[in-house]
Amino acid sequence: MLYKVKLKNADESVLLDDKVYEYLTSDPYLVKVDFINNLRKHSSGCAVFQKTWKKADGGYKTETIYLHKLVAEKFLLDTKSNSRNLVGAKNGNKLDCRLENLIYRSRSVASRKRKTSSKAGYTGVYKENNRYRAVISVNRKSVHIGMFDTAEEAALAYNKKSKELYGDDGKVNIIKPRKENEE
Numbered sequence: 001m002l003y004k005v006k007l008k009n010a011d012e013s014v015l016l017d018d019k020v021y022e023y024l025t026s027d028p029y030l031v032k033v034d035f036i037n038n039l040r041k042h043s044s045g046c047a048v049f050q051k052t053w054k055k056a057d058g059g060y061k062t063e064t065i066y067l068h069k070l071v072a073e074k075f076l077l078d079t080k081s082n083s084r085n086l087v088g089a090k091n092g093n094k095l096d097c098r099l100e101n102l103i104y105r106s107r108s109v110a111s112r113k114r115k116t117s118s119k120a121g122y123t124g125v126y127k128e129n130n131r132y133r134a135v136i137s138v139n140r141k142s143v144h145i146g147m148f149d150t151a152e153e154a155a156l157a158y159n160k161k162s163k164e165l166y167g168d169d170g171k172v173n174i175i176k177p178r179k180e181n182e183e
Contacts, residue, residue, distance in 0.1 A: 002098070010041040015096045020071050039067060046094040068094065072102050080104045105169075122155035122173040124162075134158045138165060152176075 003021040004013040016024070024036050035049050042048040047067040052060050072080070072087040076099065084104040091101055118125055124145070126133050132154035134145035145161050148154040155173040162170035 005036060005039060007039055007041045007047060007095075008037075012041060012095055014039060014047045014067060015093075015098050015101075016071075017098050017100075020075065020097065020099065023074060035065070041095070042066070044094070047097065068097050068102060071097050071099070072104065075099055076102060076104065120151045120154070121176065122151055122158065123171050124158035125151050125154040125173070127151070134161075136161050136165065 001018040003016040003018065005016060005021075006013050021036075024030055027035075030036070033049070033051060038049055038051070039047045040050065049065040049067070050062060052062045055061055068087050068089070081104070083106045086105050086107060088103055088105045089096055089101050090103050093101070120127050120132060124134055124136050126135070128147070132148045132151045134148060134154040134157045135142050136145060136158060137143070145157050146154075148157060152175050155175055159172045162172060
């Protein structure tokens with residue numbers, strides 16, 4: 001069974017397996033802090049529980065629990081290794097915390113999967129004058145793929161090279177249809 005848990009600060013929900021939902025609603029500590037009803041969307045896009053406690057000395061302590069990390073550490077710990085120790089979402093949806101969607105990744109794979117900061121809108125694509133350069137990182141070095149007339153052509157070239165070098169662990173750009181009035 002699939003559970004959808006509404007986030008406190010967004011019109012979105014977290015997806016959970018029944019096994020995970022059962023754990024989150026029966027663990028004594030998580031019940032005590034009302035974990036399931038206090039999930040929020042973090043600025044990074046994932047679900048997080050955050051609570052600030054007053055300490056005996058008058059100071060404050062903030063407790064932060066990332067849902068995807070909690071779920072992975074409870075149910076998927078046997079798939080974690082020294083090199084694959086960061087939790088990611090296979091489908092890219094950080095609010096989909098079903099066990100089948102969570103995976104431990106290496107830092108390099110996690111880096112390749114994050115959203116692009118390119119102004120052209122595609123990973124590995126940069127505008128130079130009136131053309132677009134496609135580049136990809138290999139062993140921490142930038143490798144030139146080619147120059148293209150459109151950002152979409154450069155993104156397709158990047159996708160091809162990414163698949164060739166990294167297989168399923170490679171980043172693939174989702175190509176947006178061009179509007180006629182765009183250059």
